[in-house]
Amino acid sequence: MPYVVTQSCCSDASCVLACPVNCIHPAPGDPDFATAEMLYIDPDGCVDCGACATACPVDAIKPHTLLTPAEEPFLALNAEYFEVFPHADRAPVAVVPPQRRLRDPRPVRVAVVGAGPAGLYAADELLKHPELRVDVLDRLPTPHGLVRAGVAPDHQRTKQAERLFRQIEEQPAFGYLLGVEVGRDVSRAELDERYDAVIWTVGASADKPLHVPGEDLPGSLSATEVVGWYNGHPDHQDLAVDLGHERVVVVGNGNVALDVARVLTLDPERLRGTDIAGLPWAQLAQSRVREVVVLGRRGPAQAAFTLPELVGLVALAEQGVVDVVVETGGADLPADTPVGRQLARLRSLPTDPSRRRIVLRFLTQPLAVLGEERVTGLEVERTSLQPGPDGTLRAVGTGGTEVLECGLVLRAVGYHGREVADLPYDPATGTVPSDRGRVEPGTYVAGWVKRGPTGFIGTNKSCAQETVARLLDDLDAGLVGPPARDAADLGALLASRGVTVLDLSDWRALDAEERRRGAAGGRVRAKIVDREEMLRVAVEARRERVARPRYASRPKARSTR
Template structure:
């Protein structure tokens, strides 16, 4: 009874190191790990010990006999990753070697102190890697009163299993030498240089918070927005709670066909009563109950073989939603399938080939995948009425009516105040996470996650990315390249509170978290607060720790 990794896989990699027979690949030390759509268990090598189940932070692994109907395709997908062995036993080995944690060489001036800016997966994995060593203190700064970045505000509400990774982050945050400074904006409340006065190093894990913009006429019209903003809106991000969303039209067009586009289309066509059992924002649920959307068109510039969505997400979409193709796109799928050599691409095309035809009677909200459509302009005068496309590679023009247009063509990093920035790549230039200004390192400055490598990979990809940065940082510290801070550890708390009096600490976050869960009343995972003022009011309900205890805590860290 081999175990199977399902579409909930976040590529964290913990299962790899838990496996006693090295049957989960690609592993973080293998070249294909960074670009793999998921990890795969070798059914011939699996010894059914269940160690991977315990290690997985998102509950994505189960015995093949306990899979839902939606998950059954993953039996073949896991097995298909491994070559046929013609009856030979699979190669097994000892426990996959866990990469050594970076050894911090203690010095007389006190512990290694690191400030991490951002609190998403890259930040939390970096903190975890640092705190494997004694004599290290980590302070995490986040501009929102709530932590965990896209794990909280980016994962779709109907993907609750993926959100379980925040339980791992909670355990990291509970460590003695970890401290949250939430509702504090670095670059506004505090500067980079001021953080360096209190730390040996500052590590930025601020992600890629903006979108690549579609530069065509009409994108400035009302309800022409980005999928990223729409995702933040339905996930209750306070910066987007008041986003103008109009679902009164019968069609929504999403330009781009990556996983985010599929998330948006799935939420727009989902049964509201089903979403009511998730942590979707109340304002979004109310709007979706009133929605008149009958069709979401996901439009891609290229053909089916170049689809940007992953195979697991496509399987999940087609299992839950009515997905169709036009006749000409069915023909494109057949042509691409005849030429496909890559296994994952072939599997995607096989699924696409079995989709229904768009000419079938519409019985409920549906999703239409459309290919070879290059947007030329958004139509409308006072508001959006549709999109004009050119058929890619031809002079043909096609116009589709729509009441709302969302673009989903990629994320982009924003400049970090005080650090160099590569405008073309949308990242902070770096070498292994060490920030560079030209060829010269910027003292004490490091990056991890999307601001380091660009918006690629999955939640767990940030684990190996953060580990590389931490190894670089610790090597610099051990080499004497990071001078001791000018202030003692006990001075930081007073300094931050002086600059940001409404700072939210770990106790404040626990109060917000508990209140949101309680608002769910056992029927929903949580009901999120969507206004900063609400969050601060709840956080302030926790009695403040007396000043003398905060000072003592700082001295003992």
């Protein structure tokens, strides 16, 4: 009864260290670990101990007998990985690096800017050293970055990564300063003079433009904004998402495009119990959208979505939740690849005109967003694949055009980092240039701002570990700190600027209130989406905590004699 890794795997490799027989790969150190879409269990090596399932933060691992029909394809996918990369020549146990110790055990204080996965994994890695205290800052009153505001609401298992973040937050030397935008409320220099080192984990929150005429028309939006809207990100709650038309076109076919296509086509009842924001859910419940076309410039073999996401979509189509139509534009489906087989499976499924549908359309590129006052359509051109100078296949327009009538055009062609504070910035990649995370001694980066918007939640763990190793090198070499001022006065500085800063207890109170409101409606949580309300709820709870005596006097026990 081998165990099997399924769709919600976020590649953090926690299971690798738990496995007594080293049968989960690719593991850190394997050449393909950095680019892996998920990890796989070798069915021939697995001794069914279940340790990996306990270690997994997102419940991605199951014994094969407990797989649901939707998860069954993962049994073959796990086995197939080891047919291509046989296990026999691997080391018998996973490599566990020895715990490093600082040469000079003096107290060290590190600020981490950005409370997303990279920031929290960095904090966790730093807190393995008893000399270190870590303050994590975020511009929002809520932490957890894109796990809260990006991961799709129908992927609640993936959002269980927040349970792991909770454990990281509980460490005694961990602190939050939430609601603080570095670069606006406090400068980089003011942080630098208060901390031995600062790690920037601010993500990549902008989107790439299409560079076609009409993309600024009302009704032409970025998937980034729409994802933020339905996930309750306070910056995107006023977004005008017009769902009064039958067709939406999403340009780009990565996982974010599939997320948006699913959310726009799923029966709202399937989303009701999730953490989707309240008003967007109500709007989706009234939606007239019948079809979402997902455009890919290149062919099915070059599709940007990952295999686990495609398997999840196939399962929805098999269950009759939504129709998924594959239009290859004349290209052959890639034979003998797992993606090709999943697309062929989609093609073989019957469709039903009464159901909403997602069209995966390949070899098509956008030419112009059409409309006078708002979007009425998208002009597209067929493409063909030609080898570029470096040998990779590029999409080249064939001249054959058509108009897809639609009411919304969403661009999902990639995220891009913004310039932040006065850090060095590479506009081409949208990242802060660094040497394995070191910008200069005392200044470091991890996560999407370091390596660009690639990888999964867990990918940020090894990324943050690499960065923290550079920071520890610099501490050992005496290149950083001690700081000129005490970080303890940061709170007073921010208060003098009128910034309401939330700490861990405040976040716990806000979290509890969202869960309480959600439970009343049978939901995971009812997100508070207005920044002022978030602050109000947290501050009121703080007042109550302060007013409540820490140890309420208990009535004296009555004598039984």
